Amino acid sequence: MSDIICISPIDGKELVRRPAASAQEIDGAIAAARAAQKEWRRLPIAERSAYVLKFLEAMLASNQEVVPELAQQMGRPVRYGGEFRGFEERVRYMVRIAEASLAPTVPDDDRPGFKRMIKREPLGIVFVIAPWNYPFMTAVNTVAPALIAGNAVILKHAAQTILVGERFQKAMDAAGVPKGVFQNLVLTHEQTSSLLFRGLVDHTNFTGSVAGGRAIEQAAAGTFMSLGLELGGKDPAYVRADADIDHAIENLVDGAFYNSGQCCCGIERIYVHENHYDRFVDGFVSLTSQYVLGNPLDEATTLGPMANVRFANWVRKQTGEAVAKGATAHIDVAKYPADTGKTAYLAPQVLTNVDHSMSVMMEESFGPVVGIMKVRSDEDAVRLMNDSPYGLTAAIWTQDLDAAERIGGEIETGTVFMNRCDYLDPGLTWTGVKDTGRGAGLSRLGYEALTQPKSYHLRTI
Template identity: 30%
Template structure:
């Protein structure tokens, strides 16, 4: 595995991919570790995840720079990602006991009936490169604290991040084998899922990858959680605060170089405010600082790989050929590195890539609609259903519209985001299952009913 700095095109590191023998050792170690880890008192597991938060904060800059070198995230955003990882660790250190407390049920006199929450075993996590620390910690913090053990198959362009996370848990005091990274190629994933020692799997990534892993898990009757792509609508109604909506919308589309499943991608704007919003939105987009991701002032860095720039531009070019208008951006930047500028498209025809596909980069598609009903219809006119955002001065109206949008989460007057305190996940082609909060923690436990006569 060769790691290339996307800001410079330079090869910075080479890692040896794991073969079948290494995978076998990893799974054997994981299974052995589970037998003891499951018996570890929950209070001790809470203390360990709290220690992981301490390690993250102690070396925040080191981990941030590693992310930036491997996948191009602006270093200030990478530091924020490390802080968020520490937060999710703090959350489960504080709340795991309450989340996993036994549920008691009505029963006949003299009996006691409860549901207890027991770990399943070895959980495989197939994780993407776009948030190379956060995606992993939002998996490991709840599932390891619940008593499972984890095996991470990370994206091939962020192997340093994968190894660093394993190192963080070792430094925090986790026993050997409780969390392991295996730098396996994708063609070994099906075999790992099929292995009897693996009891469940979670994947964040593309639709094709999700289908492949879900099919393998389904054949073995194993539990899956999938967080796949998104084409999130950002609905601006006629009574919205346009300055706030435009500023937040520009950030919601271009954060992390636009490489986020829950980025705002389709801007659905009421005709009464369309022109005003578009002017303000384009001004905000054009003001974003594009540059060296190691520079603290950079807001948009490179895309993670050169081939991703080519794929994104093909989608933009096909949309323009179909009739879309480029208001700003629209061409790869003439500079060293995998840079694509923040781009705004209008007059987007139905069925073109910008309308029907996920654009995983800093490209916004803006639509004009006549009324609230048309806004909801346009928001739902997608195969995806991950997140959405609604902008209005009327909170009751915002809630009403939010409830009509088909998505796993809808934010009113706020950008779509994941938060340890609330469930996160999608519907339709965006996947199934939930991560984070109590709901996420209980995805990979055996909810065992115990009846005592």
């Protein structure tokens, strides 16, 4: 049996170790989920929702403990608090729309003597493979609506945030969720693949890398389970000639560097209209320079370490390659003594004179680096934004609503923002195109992804 180990990015030392589940424990969990789901699905939606709201309250009560725990596991500074504002917003929204979203659909052509409708039925067991970067919010995006829709849920959390899975289990137990309906399992990659290959679950939701998504698809091939995959991203921003530049600078700096750039929809490349390019770059560099890199348990720290040394080394490699090809690095790393070049602590970096021959403009960085390019027109910006294998979100900075919608229609992306970025609205579906993945989360469409249609064609005689 293997151990799952979390190495803290704060000091590179082992923080927590947990044994992986045994084969017997995995099979037992599946059997318990199957049995429990048969009863769980029979409960009214309102009753299932009530359990989920009790789970929410139990989770919110743990916030003071969770904040430093998260800093220790993945490096987010304690000054920013936990994730429970977005967590709560998403849970309450999905509870609020549950009855309407899961209500039967009745054809609009009435036929006397017939009762016809399409009901939404739970899939069975939903398997959630959660990431470490926003370990509470990314997991609850599927966990809450899956349970409300009548499914049983098995959660496998990332090794880097292994304690988050335990937090979910503790809150579910405190809420009185029936035994077997929700279970947190500690699994290796090999055990995860085997579980999928054996077709033990009915739907899998995975958030992670493109390589990880391909591995999930390969393991699940032939089982006919449904999949939800949120994979890589290289989210762009376009600052138009009519943008409020000060507002754009303030929000794009935050969108690029919050959580040390480890955000699924964080801004990784920026295209600025030539009329404002110099002013934008100057303001962006000035504001970026104000970040304080240090121990995330220190209230003064505004930029913590990346979650793992290898993640930081990847960003260092991308930055070094860009500079070697002619890019200009605007931030003096020497002013950040915590960044020794050998640990997970990485100074923020702003690059200009970049182009799409550079990895930093094409491949996901998932760290505190951003490249800025000058463009002459909307057409230039759209062409460059679409020159990417990914498509999760894109942000347009303009004072022209019609232009934003028009340009958004040309961008290959799952979400179009105007004058904001790096945010997930639970009323809108969370989805991606190209190598970013497949499926839909949250909103009414999230419920459709976690249920299957069943038609009723009833004739009276």
